[in-house]
Amino acid sequence: MRKHNKKIGLPPGSVVFTGNKKVDNVHTHYLAFNETYCNDQIIESHSKTILKKPSIEKNDWYDIRGMHDTDLISQVGQIFEIHPLIQEAIVDIHQRPKFEEYENGIFITLASISFNSTLLEIKKEHVAIYFNTGFMLTVQETDSDLFAYVRKRINTGKGKIRLRGADYLAYALIDSIVDNYYIVLDEIEEVIEDLEKRIIETQQVQDKNKIHQLKKELMSMRKSVSPLREAISKFSKTENAFIEHSSQLYVRDLYEHTIQVMDTVDATREILNGLQDLFISEMSLKMNQVMQLLTLISVIFIPLTFLAGIYGMNFVNIPELKYENGYFVLLTVMVVIFIGMLLYFKRKKWL
Structure with missing residues (x-):
């Protein structure tokens, strides 16, 4: 009181x-x-x-x-x-x-x-x-x-x-x-x-x-x-x-x-x-930067996940499965896609 x-x-x-x-x-x-x-x-x-x-x-x-x-x-x-x-x-x-x-x-x-x-x-x-x-x-x-x-x-x-x-x-x-x-x-x-x-x-x-x-x-x-x-x-x-x-x-x-x-x-x-x-x-900017990074990571891995998903299917008639160097070709394609997207994002100044 x-x-x-x-x-x-x-x-x-x-x-x-x-x-x-x-x-x-x-x-x-x-x-x-x-x-x-x-x-x-x-x-x-x-x-x-x-x-x-x-x-x-x-x-x-x-x-x-x-x-x-x-x-x-x-x-x-x-x-x-x-x-x-x-x-x-x-x-x-x-x-x-x-x-x-x-x-x-x-x-x-x-x-x-x-x-x-x-x-x-x-x-x-x-x-x-x-x-x-x-x-x-x-x-x-x-x-x-x-x-x-x-x-x-x-x-x-x-x-x-x-x-x-x-x-x-x-x-x-x-x-x-x-x-x-x-x-x-x-x-x-x-x-x-x-x-x-x-x-x-x-x-x-x-x-x-x-x-x-x-x-x-x-x-x-x-x-x-x-x-x-x-x-x-x-x-x-x-x-x-x-x-x-x-x-x-x-x-x-x-x-x-x-x-x-x-x-x-x-x-x-x-x-x-x-x-x-x-x-x-500043907090919003920081959050936007985090969301931008997460979005770019997601965009990069979407095509890679798509390719991995195709060749991970259990169909018998997939011609590439019997190709001797098919695994290495797929990895090369994934790496090329990954690097290509990084270069594209950098050119657009998203990175």
Whole structure:
């Protein structure tokens, strides 16, 4: 039974985790920064030493690793006055990517994906982002740092992030996940190229299964990218006070990236359809070649069988039976017929 069935009958805003526990030691990666200041540290899961109201003088980014810790999510929600519906959506991994505006902040959900080239599986991780002026909260299912590159840019002072607010940081975080979509698609294309080479050289049943598996995984990826495109479209058009007008220019560029990802996913699925047709064509060609060879063998042996059948009959009055060299003459005739038919087939390019 799926865990989201536990929510049946519960009131709206109930914080119930619907996934599987993927982190043993829940912790929060805290990063505070402005143009001249940067504080990067790891804090214990339920420590209140840093969980405090954000300051307009800096940006506070709390990155929680361990979405299953609903007590921590509720605690953070109370401290930062996060709407109960947002807290509920944060821990519901079955939420589709979306963009929602609330009185105290903006909430975005999306899926980070990775590709296992051995198992040909796309793995998804539910990611929740909530921000307002000077405050950013991100929640991840696993202990992996999906935003390592963004964090590095902040620590090294590269780019515009240190000069901008939480809205630009939200853009940068989403952009890093969308950029990873391109990496996943590149990895899938490499697998497809290898499949194409193998199909042309030799056809195996497992190759057909791999094509079907990749098509299924791409469909799963499309289900994540399509609603994300809609969410980013809303992000780029909103007039919310928490989002500066200058940041929307970058968000519109991000929207174009999601369209490119969608187009690439669709194009890749079309390539797989063509690869499936190629597999069937190669199998049919191989079967036709086998049938052609068997047909030629049958045609060659039909006259030989005919001659052998005539002289194998048990009639007494067959003049050739008493001929001293009749056996050798018959063999010679059979050999001549055999060679003659081979030469004829070769001339016709049937061999």
